[in-house]
Amino acid sequence: MDINQYMHTLGQQARTASRALARADAGAKNKALLAIADDIRISALTLKQENARDLQAGQEKGLDAALLDRLELTNARIESMAEGLEQIAALPDPVGEISDMNYRPSGIQLGKMRVPLGVIGIIYESRPNVTADAAGLCLKSGNATILRGGSEAIHSNQAIAQCIHRGLQLAGLPTSAVQVVETTDRAAVGQLITMPEYVDVIVPRGGKSLIERISNDARVPVIKHLDGICHVYIDAAADLTMAEDIAVNAKCHRYGVCNAMETLLVDQAVAADILPRLAQRYAVESVELRGCEQTRIILPECIAATDEDWDTEYLAPILSIRVVAGIDEAMDHIHQHSSGHTETIVTEDYARSRRFLAEVDSSSVMVNASTRFADGFEYGLGAEIGISTDKLHARGPVGLEGLTSQKWIVLGSGQVRS
Secondary structure, X not given: OOHHHHHHHHHHHHHHHHHHHHHOOHHHHHXXXXXXXXXXXXXXXXXXXXXXXXXXXXXXHOOOHHXXXXXXXXXXXXXXXXXXXXXXXHOOOOOOXXXXXXXXXXXXXXXXXXXXXXXXXXXXXXXXXXXXXXXXXXXXXXXXXEEEOOHHHHHHHHHHHHXXXXXXXXXXXXXXXXXXXXXXXXXXXXXXXXXXXXXXXXXXXXXXXXXXXHHHHXXXXXXOOOOOOEEEEEOOOOOHHHHHHHHHHHHHOOOOOOOOEEEEEEEHHHHHHHHHHHHHHHHHOOOEEEEOHHHHHHOOOOEEOOHHHHHOOOOOOEEEEEEEOOHHHHHHHHHHHOOOOEEEEEOOOHHHHHHHHHHOOOOEEEEOOOHHHOOOOOOOOOOOOOEEOXXXXXXXXXXXXXXXXXXXXXXXXXXXXX
């Protein structure tokens, strides 16, 4: 296969399809989304069979447990894909929305219209559910998309792509509106990120090395986050039963995800009470604990944490713990070590919760809730294209609005400028 020619063909087809999607009405897009959801449910057995091929190949290649977990398509995850598409269909269509209309002294009427970005290239690893999530969000927001999944999920992604294409056909939309790259050759990524004539934005989803490479080499704007070093801070005024449940869920619900807690911060006033309780529950889940000196006084079995631990996204059953002298020290630690993804404070003190919300500069900041809620599906976006820790164009879970832009529109009645 000539990778250069293949990728340029995909780009040309996507650019043409993007014009058809930009003029498609909400009814046609919703019809496609619901048809894809139905097809995914009907094709569940086929999806699991193709996914089993990928899992087998992954085990033979020695993929670690976190990657295999991200790769697996369970019945629940297949249903979640379908539900996500239905939720996207139920959301208001942002395309064509006009806002901020006002008259200028010249008599012209001025405002803004929300429009698609155009063609979105998405590069991701492991999780085949991203194929459906990304396709659905791009479709509803009027964007064509080129999806390049990891080689470890090639069979799963192609099976999901067939469901998507059947749904598009049923709705009378071009199948080239969603194209899943069929080659596992890494040169395809290099081509995709250097085709500004066809691709308007790149969204990488995967490990830090992948995202750094994309960010460094792309000639197309990138929406990204590098790490998910998320923190939970248990304040002196926390309900400790609540804090215990949140800290266990944030770490143990799933390990190989970017919104899992990697560092637990505990106020010294409650550390001796809460840490032994948490250690017992983490032991049941076989979580390895790495702590500061004060943590190890309370939990002697805890491994000594290194400076590197505070800056590590484990994506594994490993947790760093630090005892702090209060909210200021907790926020100082977060400012120094956070990747800007998600942070939570557990407290019953209103003033401290407001300070935490105002002063912690991450894309999602929470009070009395697990970091695992930092997710497009949980935020009511239907799904997410990714999490952005950038501060420009989109931040946090990127849903429909994050996949659109605005243009100025002017309505006149013959005005000329003097």
